[in-house]
Amino acid sequence: MANEKIHVKDREIVIPGDVLAEGMSYIPSGKAIREDKNIISVSLGLTSIKGHVVKVIPLAGRYIPKRGDAVIGKITGSAKFGWMTNIRCPFDADLPIAEASHSYLDTNRYPMSKFFAVGDFIFANVTEVSNRRFVRLSARNRPYRKLHDGIVIEVSPTKIPRIIGKQGSMIKMLKESSGCDILVGQNGLVWIKNDDPEKQMIMVNAIKLIETDSHKTGLTEKVAKLLKGGK
Amino acid sequence: MGMKSDKTLIVKGKRLDGRGAEDMRPIKITAGVIKQADGSCEVQFGETKVIAAVYGPKKVLPRRYEESTRAYLKVYYFMAAFATSERNRPGPSRRSTEISKVIKESLANAVDLDKYPQTEISVYIEVTNANAGTRTAAINAASVALVDAGIEMRDIVTSVAAGKVEGQVILDLMQDEDNFGQADLPVAILPRTNEISLIQMDGDMTPDEVKKAFGMCIKACQKIAKLQREAIVNKYKQEGGNNDE
Amino acid sequence: MNSKEDVSLRKYIASLLKKNLREGGRKPFEYRNIKIETDVLSQANGSARVKFGDAEVFVGVKVGLGSPFPDTPNDGVLMVNGELSPLASEDFETGPPSPRSIEVSRVIDRAIRESGTIDTSKLCIEPGEKVWMVFVDVYPLNEDGNLFDAGLLGAIAALKTARMPAFDKKTGKVDYRTLTKEKVPLSEEPVMCTFWKLDGEIFVDATRRENKVADCRLSIGLNKKGNVCAMQKGGEGTFTDTEVFELVKKAQSLSKDLRKHF
Known part of the structure; x- marks a missing residue:
């Protein structure tokens, strides 16, 4: 040796x-x-x-989908099989009708847009990535679902672990101190919801701070301070 | 190349700007200059300034460029309208198209394209001020921008030109030396292994001079590679202070 | 503008505006932090690098020899060109200029031309034969909204530093590499204030995100006296006449602050 x-x-x-x-x-x-x-x-x-x-x-790089990932996607269109979504990766991701909800969606009776319209966001699970081009999603089982209202922001997918924190410590603090609903997609999209737009904005700032300062010391304290100062 | 100069380009071993034969111009490399891009870099070699941006891996456009087993590396080298002494009409020219092609080929070997099948990685390079050595500066900038974008690579790519002026082999030609010199030989290498990924040459050199020029370039590239590395590390230092939890 | 896919972003930005707030903590009529550097490029006759927050624009001025247009034999030529290079944004593409880049070029061009910024009669060398041509090329480096205001501010800043190249009257040749002390003849300094409207709320200096979801915008170019020298409405939404008159007044006061950056 x-x-x-x-x-x-x-x-x-x-x-x-x-x-x-x-x-x-x-x-x-x-x-x-x-x-x-x-x-x-x-x-x-x-x-x-x-x-x-x-x-x-x-430390950098775009999202490449993997089976089992929890992602946030935006509905971009519909077809016979279901909906096309953008999950911020190089490939289109499909959401089949049968996988779109835990309840039965009667697409023969109602237009597709009654269930999911272009621009709607979903929290979904990547169930299949075949030959890299074909990505399939499912939002059938909780916590996966359609996201009503709120705002979706983009962060670097490599910073997602810092937003979640060790054993979920950071995300827990974010939620508890602000009263915001937050969902984190491994594709670098974060959904934030609060009825008060100002609280939403403060949360956007907090998440942007985690993204840019993820290597700095005292990150948790800084985020806590930002959240407090905004109250 | 080959034009007659009214001034002597080398006096007592010193070049017009005071450099010795093996000196490069002052080099400045900054990573992360374009926020919209996944990766970016600005490189200056003396008065030559270029900026590179990387977008991707993303959907291939147009679709016919899609490759089933690897990424399509798209490289565009542009010359800004105000970058040259006479205004340069914006848009591609035969020159810029050829340079884009050789830059792409010099980078492709270092980038792990197989990792990203059926996607596109775009590299756009804009020369904002041209004073010779724009393609070599472009390769240095593009390479740092690819690293900054988190693209997987087996090495970076580093580039510089050597040439011949008044019978002497010199490094990193500036405009007058390029215009009035006898030869220009741009080279790019992968600095970890010294594999050569770009070779162009025009002019008149003996085999011994060619050998000497390559030797100079490879040695200089090792120095440039250190500056490229520093540029990336500095970006994270500025952003992050230190890396403690 | 008004991208149908960004329903939630639109709602969010509108809800903030209703509370007199914006992303990044600005007020509706507050510009981002503006920075101008001039004389940044040695090959250009004049140059500027302008930042509005994260939005960044490069402007280079080149002066060259040419022949005048047949209908104005005694006048030099002014050309303004906006290059929306794909470096600056994934929305910009290679290939022929897009309608968007042509609009940017033409709006900035009108503000410069119609305010009489450059006295083109002073650019005549030999009537009908030889004149100076002044090219202003605007290049966004990082697209983050408000190209019009940043582009024009950069164009004027670059023109203000621009110097004429050396010209040999005997041989009729230009030495492009030698700049004289003579400046490009300027007699005006227009600036532009662009207003965006979203769900009835009006604001200035939109970021890329705000621009994407706004209903419409109105750009107002003003000369030193505060008179209007160019206007352009963009987007599918509409303004009322009262709004337009109020915005002209608002632009007069905002333009004074913008001028402080020259």
Whole structure:
């Protein structure tokens, strides 16, 4: 084990091509790969080192859908099978009629737009991603559903874990201190609802702050202060 | 190239702006300059200024460019109307179309296109002030913008030109040296492995001079790569202070 | 403007406006933080980089030799061009200029031309044969709304720093790389205030999000005296005559603040 070497510390910013470690005893994870003896980063990211596991957590990038993801989507149109949605990814996502609601939707009797109109938002589960182009959603079972009113904002999908926080601590604080309903989609869309538009705006600001300051110390305190100051 | 100059370009080993043969112009690289874009970067080599923006991976437009097993990398190099000494008509020219193509090919090998099948990654580059070396500055900017956008790559891409002026091989030509010199040789490399992904040349060089020029470029690219890396790290430092929980 | 797909965003922005509020904490008639840098590009005769918050515009002025239009043989030529480059937004595309970019070009052009900003008679070298052509190219770098006000402010800031290239009368040749101390002859400095209307509420300096869901907008160009030199209504919504008169007055007072940035 003479040539085993690690070149980075924990929580260091790395870019593609950075050699993170040399030697066969290191194990790549996340956006790190092995190339011959070396572990290299293939993405802009933050390192996480646990023993001999060298992981790179991405700091930027668009959403690429995965089966099982909870996402927020916007209805963009309808067809015989159901509705087309935009889930902010390179592919269209379909919401079949049978998967759209826990109750029966009589689309023979009523126009499709009675149930979901263009511009409506849904909270849904990605049930299928085949050959990358074909994405299917379901909003049949709770908590998935149509989102009534509220506002949807865009954040970087890589910042979603920070908005949720450790064991959901951040999202819990956001909800409790403001009385807003909040749903977070892994595709980087966040739905906020409160009858008071000012409270909605303060929550938008709080979430934008988490997005831009996600690496800074004392983030939780800063967010708490912002929420308090706005009351 | 090949025009006669009324002034001597190298005097006692010093170039017009005081540089030695192997000196580059002052370099400034800034990441994240366009908020609308997924990734962006501004690069200056002396008076040459370029800005690059990356959008994607996104839906392929037009659809016929879609590739089933990998991403379609779209690269456009534009020259702003006010970037050249005489006004340049906006819109693509034969020159800009060729440069877009060679830039795309110099980047494609480093980008993990297989990771994003049936999508498009767009790279747009605008030269805002041209003083030679715009395509090499463009590659440096595009590469940082791709990193900034979180696109997966096996390495960054780094570029600079060498040339020949009054019989001497020199690095990073400026306008007068490009216009009145004897050769221009832009090169791009993947700095981790020194693989060469862009080679163009026009002029007159001996095989030994070609070898010397490549050597200079590769050495210089290693320095530029450090600045590209710093630009990205600085963006996060400014945004984030430090990285503690 | 008024994108049907953004129902919830429209509702949200309207509800804030009804409470005299806006995203980012601004008041309806408050501009974002404005920053202007001039002489930023060495190849241009004059240049400016203007920021309205996150919205950023580059303007470059180029002066070149050309021949006059047959109907105005004693006048130089002014050309204003807006390039909505795809760098600045995913909504901008490559290819021939879109109707939107042509509108931006023409509205900024009218404000400059009709206010008599440039005395084109002073740009004549040889009547009917040789005149100076002044090109103003406006390039958004980051699209975040209000292209008209930022574009015109940048255009005038760039023109104010623009200097004529060296010209050899004997040979009739221009040395584009040498700028003289002579300035481009300016006799006016128009500025523009654009107002947006959403659900009956009126505000200025819309961001990209606000612009997307507004019903309509009205751009008012004003000269130094405070007279109107250009107007353009955009979007499918409508204004009342009373609103227009009030907005002209409002524009007069707002334009004074905008001028402080020159």
